[in-house]
Amino acid sequence: MAVPKKKTSKSKRDKRRATWRGKAAIEAQKALSLGKSILSGRSKFVYPNPEEEEEDTES
Template identity: 70%
Template sequence: MAVPKKKTSKSKRNSRKAHWKHKAAVEAGKALSLGKSVLSGRSNSFVYPQDEDEDEEE
């Protein structure tokens, strides 16, 4: 027979939510850092195709 589960405490719920948000903030910081390095042209860890027209203009 089905038995109801115990209620999760507010502190455990808040802890899980804080951990999830912290992980998202860390990933957002990494993405921002990568975007800045790509725009500045100093990126070594990110490879992306460049058009031949862009190389000729510079």
């Protein structure tokens, strides 16, 4: 017969959520940093330029 699981404490729940939100905050900061770097032109990140791709396909 099925038995209900024990209730998770608020502290465990909050700790798990804090970890998840912390990871999301770090990824958001990385994305913002990359975006700023690309806009400033100092980026070493290589990304496709849609305008150049259109010119290549027309030739």
